[in-house]
Amino acid sequence: MGRLEAVKQVFLAYLKAELIRSHGLVIGVLSLSVWLSLFIAPLLLFRPPGVPLERVSGLALTAVMIFIAYSVATWDWAWELRWLMFHGVLEHVIVSGSSILLLYAGVIPVSLLWYGVSVGASALLLTVFLGPPAISLAHPATLAVAVLTMVVVLLAYAMLLGATTIGVGSAGPVLELVGFILPIATGGLVPLSYMPKALQALALATPFSYPAELIRYSLGVSNTVLPLWETEVIGVVYSAIFLMMAYALFRIQLRRLLKEGVRTVSMW
Numbered sequence: 001m002g003r004l005e006a007v008k009q010v011f012l013a014y015l016k017a018e019l020i021r022s023h024g025l026v027i028g029v030l031s032l033s034v035w036l037s038l039f040i041a042p043l044l045l046f047r048p049p050g051v052p053l054e055r056v057s058g059l060a061l062t063a064v065m066i067f068i069a070y071s072v073a074t075w076d077w078a079w080e081l082r083w084l085m086f087h088g089v090l091e092h093v094i095v096s097g098s099s100i101l102l103l104y105a106g107v108i109p110v111s112l113l114w115y116g117v118s119v120g121a122s123a124l125l126l127t128v129f130l131g132p133p134a135i136s137l138a139h140p141a142t143l144a145v146a147v148l149t150m151v152v153v154l155l156a157y158a159m160l161l162g163a164t165t166i167g168v169g170s171a172g173p174v175l176e177l178v179g180f181i182l183p184i185a186t187g188g189l190v191p192l193s194y195m196p197k198a199l200q201a202l203a204l205a206t207p208f209s210y211p212a213e214l215i216r217y218s219l220g221v222s223n224t225v226l227p228l229w230e231t232e233v234i235g236v237v238y239s240a241i242f243l244m245m246a247y248a249l250f251r252i253q254l255r256r257l258l259k260e261g262v263r264t265v266s267m268w
Helices: 003-021 024-045 053-084 089-096 098-129 140-168 173-186 197-204 209-217 228-260
Strands: none
Touching: 003 024, 003 089, 053 098, 053 209, 098 228, 140 228, 173 197, 197 209, 209 228
């Protein structure tokens, strides 16, 4: 019961502090709307002739869904560990014998709330400017696999950033590479079938492209460049390996922290 109460208090603290008192939900939606407007403008200007606006809107919505998922894993999950270190909370949690997972159990519901509101606001904005997104639940089983692999990849990605933060006090270079370059270069924003062969090969060499490809396929937005069964099998296996490697690195850095103490934390 004590652990459930701790999770509840963490959830309420984040809900009040991040979304209500600091107006984080309102400010976040407004900033997302501005960013999305800048994203929509070139889609309208450079849309190939004959391509329906609804299809462009569908591609844009899936891109936003994937990008926001990366953002949640970065700023809510990985950067939460940095915040705990920066404010001295991590040492208190470790000394008290509590688990860091109790904190994350309270953070994740807030993350899901923010994700749902963000995707809903994005869909509304795309509908106004481009038209209703042309997406549908074409393959429910594939969507289940896609969501599973995406969650595993995001957890591994957050652990990778967290391990870097514990190890060197900063995750800036890793964040720039993994958080912004890889989602674009690995098909996070654009279907692999639209990308040059060289970038397709690069994308398929990483675990990030497979859940993105499966999400778009399951929603009827685009086809996968590899056979569907191959994309699913490689995606599941690759994401599991990525998670195990990231977890092992995180454990190594956590043991170093217990021996050497908490490093000075910086943003970059």
